Amino acid sequence: MFSFPSSKTPVLFQGITSEMGLIQLQKAIEYGTNIVAGISQETHIKNLMGVPVFNNVKLAVKKYNPKVSVIFSTPSRALEDVIQAAKAKIPLIICTTEHVPMHDALKMRSIATENGVQLLGPSSNGIINVDQAVTGTLPTHLFNKGNISIIGRSSSLIFEAIFQLSEYDLGISKCVTLGADHLIGMSFVPVIQALLKDKSTDSILIIGQVHGQLEQELASFIKKYKKHKKIFAYIPGKYLTRSDKRPLLGMKSVLFSDVINQKKQIFEKSGIQYIDDINQIGHTIAEKYKLKKDKK
Amino acid sequence: MEINEYYVKQIFRSAGLPVLDGQVAYTPEEAKKIAQKLGGGSFWLKPQLMMSQKPYTSEELSDKFFATSPLEVEQKATLIMGESFNELNATFSSTIQRLYIEKAISLDVFCRLVFRVDFERAGITFSITKNGTEILSLPITNMRLDKTFYQIVCSSLKINQSSVKKEFLSILNKSFQLFMDYGAMALELSPVVRKNNTLIIVECRLIFDPDSLFRFPELENCREIKLGHEREALAKKNSFRYTGLGGNIACLVNGIGLGWATVDAIYENKGSVSCLLDVGTNPTVKSITTALKLALAEPSVDAILVNILGGLISCKIVAQGLLDAAGEIPVGIPIVVRMMGLDAVEGENLLRKSMIPFYCTSQMKKAVQEVVRQLKEEY
Numbered sequence: 185m186f187s188f189p190s191s192k193t194p195v196l197f198q199g200i201t202s203e204m205g206l207i208q209l210q211k212a213i214e215y216g217t218n219i220v221a222g223i224s225q226e227t228h229i230k231n232l233m234g235v236p237v238f239n240n241v242k243l244a245v246k247k248y249n250p251k252v253s254v255i256f257s258t259p260s261r262a263l264e265d266v267i268q269a270a271k272a273k274i275p276l277i278i279c280t281t282e283h284v285p286m287h288d289a290l291k292m293r294s295i296a297t298e299n300g301v302q303l304l305g306p307s308s309n310g311i312i313n314v315d316q317a318v319t320g321t322l323p324t325h326l327f328n329k330g331n332i333s334i335i336g337r338s339s340s341l342i343f344e345a346i347f348q349l350s351e352y353d354l355g356i357s358k359c360v361t362l363g364a365d366h367l368i369g370m371s372f373v374p375v376i377q378a379l380l381k382d383k384s385t386d387s388i389l390i391i392g393q394v395h396g397q398l399e400q401e402l403a404s405f406i407k408k409y410k411k412h413k414k415i416f417a418y419i420p421g422k423y424l425t426r427s428d429k430r431p432l433l434g435m436k437s438v439l440f441s442d443v444i445n446q447k448k449q450i451f452e453k454s455g456i457q458y459i460d461d462i463n464q465i466g467h468t469i470a471e472k473y474k475l476k477k478d479k480k
Numbered sequence: 481m482e483i484n485e486y487y488v489k490q491i492f493r494s495a496g497l498p499v500l501d502g503q504v505a506y507t508p509e510e511a512k513k514i515a516q517k518l519g520g521g522s523f524w525l526k527p528q529l530m531m532s533q534k535p536y537t538s539e540e541l542s543d544k545f546f547a548t549s550p551l552e553v554e555q556k557a558t559l560i561m562g563e564s565f566n567e568l569n570a571t572f573s574s575t576i577q578r579l580y581i582e583k584a585i586s587l588d589v590f591c592r593l594v595f596r597v598d599f600e601r602a603g604i605t606f607s608i609t610k611n612g613t614e615i616l617s618l619p620i621t622n623m624r625l626d627k628t629f630y631q632i633v634c635s636s637l638k639i640n641q642s643s644v645k646k647e648f649l650s651i652l653n654k655s656f657q658l659f660m661d662y663g664a665m666a667l668e669l670s671p672v673v674r675k676n677n678t679l680i681i682v683e684c685r686l687i688f689d690p691d692s693l694f695r696f697p698e699l700e701n702c703r704e705i706k707l708g709h710e711r712e713a714l715a716k717k718n719s720f721r722y723t724g725l726g727g728n729i730a731c732l733v734n735g736i737g738l739g740w741a742t743v744d745a746i747y748e749n750k751g752s753v754s755c756l757l758d759v760g761t762n763p764t765v766k767s768i769t770t771a772l773k774l775a776l777a778e779p780s781v782d783a784i785l786v787n788i789l790g791g792l793i794s795c796k797i798v799a800q801g802l803l804d805a806a807g808e809i810p811v812g813i814p815i816v817v818r819m820m821g822l823d824a825v826e827g828e829n830l831l832r833k834s835m836i837p838f839y840c841t842s843q844m845k846k847a848v849q850e851v852v853r854q855l856k857e858e859y
Contacts, residue, residue: 285691287689290602294623343789343820344738344789393737462742
């Protein structure tokens with residue numbers, strides 16, 4: 185069962201001494217995230233900003249029992265870190281590493297399933313529980329507290345949505361990025377399941393992707409679920425066509441517009457409001473709240 | 481990433497897989513010598529070009545690339561080499577400088593076996609295509625080949641004879657191992673049964689995962705820039721992504737999701753996009769500069785839209801990158817800049833202070849409308 189890290193959730197940082205690890209450590213601590221320990225291969229570092237640093241996940245888990253691990257390692261190291269975290273049975277592993285080799289991503293998925301833990305990413309920007317905790321690389325300064333939650337594949341469009349919402353004084357409750365890679369761990373379903381039960385969320389925005397079947401899976405879940413929350417969705421790439429006329433081995437050649445239309449229809453059939461125009465995201469959601477755009 | 485056929489065949493050969501004999505020739509004389517060395521029969525002359533698409537398959541090779549004697553190999557090579565090779569569907573052509581001379585064999589039944597990373601299923605899939613139609617698609621569980629797998633594959637290909645079966649399974653195992661060892665996106669092979677009941681691989685292809693190349697530095701040497709993909713290569717070198725789209729507005733964005741949405745918004749406003757330059761969520765000044773310079777130097781680009789959301793990156797850095805590029809290449813076309821987030825105001829001020837007439841806005845909608853409007857005004 186997926187749950188959102190709160191300010192009390194003990195969090196482990198793997199790759200804490202990497203460039204991104206160090207930046208995010210400071211931001212996460214400032215935000216109030218409960219970072220209990222870090223893992224680094226640099227054995228001489230024992231403590232960073234008050235956080236004890238280990239070179240072994242097992243030891244850190246034994247001592248601090250973290251519920252979430254955020255991985256900031258290099259592509260060559262990421263698989264090993266996920267394996268260590270999964271074997272130590274940390275319930276939620278967030279892999280922020282980009283450019284993870286595909287076979288490694290496949291192995292990450294299977295190791296997570298084998299050990300009964302959840303894997304978010306690779307290439308995820310993590311989770312933010314606004315005013316509580318940030319686990320990942322989402323820029324905290326963009327998020328103002330509110331009642332809308334966002335689940336997206338890539339982070340850049342989430343920022344766009346946040347800007348548009350802020351123009352209507354609408355803030356964010358929770359935000360989860362699944363990762364934009366083809367092969368990722370967690371899909372929309374467990375996150376939306378948690379959001380539908382979340383008391384501080386009353387609307388949900390989904391930012392999907394052309395590739396893959398995750399949107400279809402989400403739609404069929406929503407269809408079965410009795411819901412009282414409004415769900416909006418947007419998928420970019422309508423006007424892009426795949427440039428290779430001869431598709432990659434064994435893959436079907438498709439027009440992006442066809443795929444998006446198909447996903448749109450599936451969404452609409454399950455009661456999800458699809459937003460056609462990126463520039464209408466803020467407006468469409470604000471309409472539900474009957475808010476007029478404030479003219480500052 | 482793909483590499484030339486002759487190199488793939490070398491990889492297959494060193495993995496102990498039976499592939500057709502052949503060698504690369506750079507001149508017609510060399511081609512003749514290679515043919516003589518390969519010994520009697522007939523030959524294929526395969527152009528070795530890095531194309532955006534696979535240029536040919538053995539089945540498609542026309543008479544032009546087929547010879548029945550070393551002398552004919554030389555004659556045909558003289559005709560082909562230096563000739564401009566127009567590929568099916570390709571928008572560009574190139575001269576042929578290299579031929580892979582290979583012993584030709586008759587192809588009655590031609591099937592393709594493919595191992596590939598399957599995105600939809602999030603696993604590895606094996607498939608067989610016979611004369612263009614897929615006859616089998618089988619998921620590989622636990623990243624291992626097992627008895628059931630062998631049985632299904634052999635029965636669908638109707639391989640009964642034990643000697644052939646043994647050899648076939650060895651080919652399957654070795655090629656799967658190769659696929660796994662290289663962490664490849666896909667591996668394709670076309671084995672053919674010869675008259676003496678032995679198997680030979682006529683065609684093979686390996687598509688590498690660009691993200692796993694750090695594990696195989698030796699491949700870097702045989703990596704060639706695909707024809708017509710020089711911009712993509714320049715972009716990759718400077719850690720941004722280039723996607724050519726054929727219109728006249730260049731879009732510089734940070735983040736692929738935002739990029740695609742920007743393209744959508746431009747088309748919604750009746751504009752058209754020349755190329756998408758994605759510098760990623762955490763770009764450097766240099767990658768922004770190189771990206772803008774690439775757009776400015778492109779003759780097909782009539783206007784530029786910069787759409788940056790300062791999440792992880794400060795807009796001051798973005799502004800600096802833009803100014804650096806404009807300092808190197810004179811700006812003669814409209815540039816609309818939309819910046820939001822971290823240090824957006826400071827970034828905008830930097831741009832406004834410069835002599836270059838950037839149009840700045842904080843709204844994406846406005847930015848898109850403005851770039852389309854400015855273009856219309858120009859014509």
